[in-house]
Structure formats: structure tokens, C-alpha cells
Amino acid sequence: MNIVAIGGGTGLSSLLRGLKKEVGERVKSLSAIVTVADSGGSTGRLRKAYNLPAPGDIRNCIVALSESEQIMQQLFQYRFKGGELEGHAFGNLFLIALTDITGSFMMSIKIASQILRTKGDIIPATVGDVHLCAEFSDGKVVMGEEEITNYGKENKVRIKRIWIQPEDTLTPIDAVGRIESADMITFGPGSLYTSIIPNLLIKDIREAVERSNALKVFIVNAMTQPGETDGFTAYDHLMTFLKHSGIKKVDAVIVNTKMPSSSILKRYLDEGQEPVVPDIARIAREGFNVYAEDLIGDKEDFVRHDPDRLADLLMRVYYNYAVLP
Structure with missing residues (x-):
């Protein structure tokens, strides 16, 4: 199947955590189409600075589908405390940096998904x-x-x-x-x-x-x-x-x-x-x-x-x- x-937000992430256990069993392929219109928090600040789609919900879905070690998942969700990086999630910065390097928001998601070994594909609703x-x-x-x-x-x-x-x-x-x-x-x-x-x-x-x-x-x-x-x-x-x-x-x-x-x-x-x-x-x-x-x-x-x-x-x-x- x-x-x-x-969807987006914590609801989609929660659903993906359950469905990824079925990948390779009852589920042949799993794809998440994720909203990128978020304007708050770390995501909102990065959007204004780089004029890119919102990375926050994408990041959460990558972690939800990840089969990597727990420390890698924690790293991707880590939020900086203090200074100019206050409140920014490491995963958001990682996706923005990859986009700048590769010139493609889609490619940044694919690379991050490979690193965190996701059991499914994350696709932004729009780039x-x-x-x-x-x-x-x-x-x-x-x-x-x-x-x-x-x-x-x-x-x-x-x-x-x-x-x-x-x-x-x-x-x-x-x-x-x-x-x-x-x-x-x-x-x-x-x-x-x-x-x-x-x-x-x-x-x-x-x-x-x-x-x-x-x-x-x-x-x-x-x-x-x-x-x-x-x-x-x-x-x-x-x-x-x-x-x-x-x-x-x-x-x-x-x-x-x-x-x-x-x-x-x-x-x-x-x-x-x-x-x-x-x-x-x-x-x-x-x-x-x-x-x-x-x-x-x-x-x-x-x-x-x-x-x-x-x-x-x-x-x-x-x-x-x-x-x-």
C-alpha cells in the first residue's frame, strides 16, 4: 500500500511515528506532504532572513520518520539558548545551510533525510x-x-x-x-x-x-x-x-x-x-x-x-x- x-505540525509528526513502523510490512511507501507556511518562532525568523519555505514542520517530520540513533534526533531538535541563536532549532539552521550550499530546498530535505535515515519521504507542499x-x-x-x-x-x-x-x-x-x-x-x-x-x-x-x-x-x-x-x-x-x-x-x-x-x-x-x-x-x-x-x-x-x-x-x-x- x-x-x-x-498536514503539518505535531499532529502529522505523531501520525508518521506510527505509520513508519508499517513501512516494509503493510506499507510499501510512505510520503508526507507538509505545509511550509509557518510564520512563528525560529522558522518565522529564518523565513524573513532567507525568503525560503518554512523548515520547522519539515524538520519535525524528518525526525518523526528517522531510524537514526537517538542522539542524532535530539541534535536535530536541539534549540540554542542565549545569544543571537536564541530559540533557533539546529535542524532548521541545518536545512537552511544545505539549501544555500545545494541551491535547492528539495535537495536539502533529501540529504537531511538520508543522514537521519527516514523510513519515508518528506515533500514540501511548495518550494x-x-x-x-x-x-x-x-x-x-x-x-x-x-x-x-x-x-x-x-x-x-x-x-x-x-x-x-x-x-x-x-x-x-x-x-x-x-x-x-x-x-x-x-x-x-x-x-x-x-x-x-x-x-x-x-x-x-x-x-x-x-x-x-x-x-x-x-x-x-x-x-x-x-x-x-x-x-x-x-x-x-x-x-x-x-x-x-x-x-x-x-x-x-x-x-x-x-x-x-x-x-x-x-x-x-x-x-x-x-x-x-x-x-x-x-x-x-x-x-x-x-x-x-x-x-x-x-x-x-x-x-x-x-x-x-x-x-x-x-x-x-x-x-x-x-x-x-
Whole structure:
């Protein structure tokens, strides 16, 4: 089976950690198509300095798929403390330096992937210097991934419309080819407006997904995100994804049904985040096939999908469809 995972942020990294264990077994090839519109932190500073795609989510995916020694993974994620390099991740600087040396952002990713021995390919959604823009319900237009989330959080307003600039940015031919030859394409988990949808705002990717005969699976987030999906149910996540991505349909929807422990939940509630209500019947009534299970981890201090549970469910979802007449 050929799998293409589309998204960004910690959600995509978590999914890849589970799926990489299936590479060479039930998975023949694994490809991650990653958003590069991030504007915050080390990534944002490097983008402004070098006018390159955002390296942060790319770096996280390389580490997630890595089979190298733990020290190499730790080195790639290391953040400098103090001085002019304060807050910069070593992996981000490494990718920027490789891009400068080779003259190609794509080549820098391939070299870094070889060094960290990834069990899969990481492909940026575009090699262009793109920026995410959003219009809010109060009429305000905001540019920048981090700025969009912050504005929504501070002003308690909804995102009305979202797009990328430039709108005609191109995607690597490798990404189009992988999508068209995929057996399964996953969307999420991750920040709905700023990690998942941006990939589909690129015309080449959106049209390739629409052409693909792959099984298309949308993975609903476990928690709401302040400034983006406040109060969203599972149904709201799905409908918002379809509306803004331009994707006409998905074949299956994965929903977490497990609630966090009371101590972890209290911390999230204090930060304005709530468990996503699994309104499964409402999704099913719209004609979608829903797979609802306990999918968040038991041991972490954060509410995230358990990589192994999620990967196992995706395998079952695919084979359920494979045996259908």
C-alpha cells in the first residue's frame, strides 16, 4: 500500500511515528506532504532572513520518520539558548545551510533525510515563499500563520475565508506523483486552518487529490484550538475542512472518543481548549463512514493521538475498503 499523509505540525509528526513502523510490512511507501507556511518562532525568523519555505514542520517530520540513533534526533531538535541563536532549532539552521550550499530546498530535505535515515519521504507542499492569509468575521484581514491564530484568540472572532499568497504557487512534481499513485491519503490531525487546509489551497495539490482514486481519510482533532476551532465539534471540523479546502468528499472520518484524565483536562480548559465533541451520528447522517475509537495516549501530559493506535486503525480502515465489492 502507498500512503500519502497531508498536514503539518505535531499532529502529522505523531501520525508518521506510527505509520513508519508499517513501512516494509503493510506499507510499501510512505510520503508526507507538509505545509511550509509557518510564520512563528525560529522558522518565522529564518523565513524573513532567507525568503525560503518554512523548515520547522519539515524538520519535525524528518525526525518523526528517522531510524537514526537517538542522539542524532535530539541534535536535530536541539534549540540554542542565549545569544543571537536564541530559540533557533539546529535542524532548521541545518536545512537552511544545505539549501544555500545545494541551491535547492528539495535537495536539502533529501540529504537531511538520508543522514537521519527516514523510513519515508518528506515533500514540501511548495518550494515557494508562501504566506497564509485569513479574513475574519469582523472583516479584518491578517497575514501569517501565527498572526492568524493569535488574532482569532485575542479577539474571539471566527475565520471567514482563508487563502495563500501568491495563489499561483507551484508544488513539487514529486508531490503530485505521489498523490496520484496513492492507495490512501490522510488529512490531519493538526491545526485545521493553519496546518491541514493550507496544503489544499495550492491548486496542484487540490487537483491531484481530486484526481486520485485513493481512499481519502480525514482525521478529526482530539481537542479544539483557541483562535481557530473554539467550540468546534467533530462534524464542524469535517465540514470546515471540506468547505475551505475545496475537496468535494472524503471516504472515511476518524474520530476520537476517549476523554483526557481530569487533571490533564483541567489544564487544557484553563488554556481555552476543550475535547472535541464526537457527534458521530451527525456525521454519519451526512453519508460519511465514521470510525470512532479511543485514540489518545494514556501516558503523556499532552492530549495527542497515540501514534500506534492511529496507525493500526488506518490499516483496518484501508483493508475494510479493500475487501468491499
